[in-house]
Amino acid sequence: MKIRKTAKAHIAAAMVLSAALFFTGCGTNTPKETVPDVVKEELPNDESPATVDTIYIYNDVLTQYSDMVQNDFYADLRDSDTYESSFGKDIGFEIRTHKQNIYYALYDIDGNGTMELIIAGEEKGVSNPSFSPWNYDLYGYDGTNVVHIFPEMDFGYRTNFSLYDNGVIEVFYSSSAAESGVDFYKLSTDGFTPELIDSFTAAAHLEGDEPVFTYSQSGNEITEEKYNAHIQGYYANALLGLDWIQIQ
Numbered sequence: 001m002k003i004r005k006t007a008k009a010h011i012a013a014a015m016v017l018s019a020a021l022f023f024t025g026c027g028t029n030t031p032k033e034t035v036p037d038v039v040k041e042e043l044p045n046d047e048s049p050a051t052v053d054t055i056y057i058y059n060d061v062l063t064q065y066s067d068m069v070q071n072d073f074y075a076d077l078r079d080s081d082t083y084e085s086s087f088g089k090d091i092g093f094e095i096r097t098h099k100q101n102i103y104y105a106l107y108d109i110d111g112n113g114t115m116e117l118i119i120a121g122e123e124k125g126v127s128n129p130s131f132s133p134w135n136y137d138l139y140g141y142d143g144t145n146v147v148h149i150f151p152e153m154d155f156g157y158r159t160n161f162s163l164y165d166n167g168v169i170e171v172f173y174s175s176s177a178a179e180s181g182v183d184f185y186k187l188s189t190d191g192f193t194p195e196l197i198d199s200f201t202a203a204a205h206l207e208g209d210e211p212v213f214t215y216s217q218s219g220n221e222i223t224e225e226k227y228n229a230h231i232q233g234y235y236a237n238a239l240l241g242l243d244w245i246q247i248q
């Protein structure tokens with residue numbers, strides 16, 4: 001797994017592109033020589049044209065995170081009336097709560113030629129060789145605008161997501177110590193709307209002093225063994241090796 005750093009110039013450089021280039025989207029064959037020099041200096045030689053175009057598409061979101069990082073997560077404004085409004089509109093709530101290294105990765109989840117944007121935090125100094133940042137948000141592109149793939153969810157500690165190399169997105173949550181769940185989605189044919197394909201819950205109740213768990217799949221009760229086996233079946237396709245780039 002590779003980790004690279006990107007200067008803010010990498011992000012801001014997209015602003016110099018014409019609107020026509022911006023809306024071509026990723027998956028095009030834009031030659032590297034059309035990329036501004038300031039961007040080419042930041043990109044490795046093996047960066048594909050599709051990756052370059054995707055960076056332009058997500059420029060505004062990446063700039064919001066870069067501003068947050070460069071302004072120390074607006075810590076000096078924490079007790080002011082302008083604190084909340086200082087964060088960009090696309091930045092989730094939980095990633096704001098404490099200073100940490102912030103990373104992004106680009107990955108074509110459904111293989112349709114348009115890469116999605118994943119935002120993650122380093123969390124407590126996790127680093128190479130087993131770099132595994134904590135996911136905080138997932139963005140897609142609807143052909144005109146950048147969109148949150150799960151607009152109703154605020155990812156952080158109780159709710160989070162993982163990606164699989166077969167196009168599945170896992171969303172896991174814990175509403176309390178007595179109830180948790182795992183939902184599995186795939187993106188619809190529009191490339192940005194999640195469609196639920198499977199759902200599992202585990203809920204506990206007390207019988208005397210002992211907790212008793214009930215397991216279900218898509219609303220139907222199943223045994224603990226089947227619950228674990230089905231979920232492990234998904235885990236076998238866990239995505240490894242995202243190319244994380246630090247936002248500065």
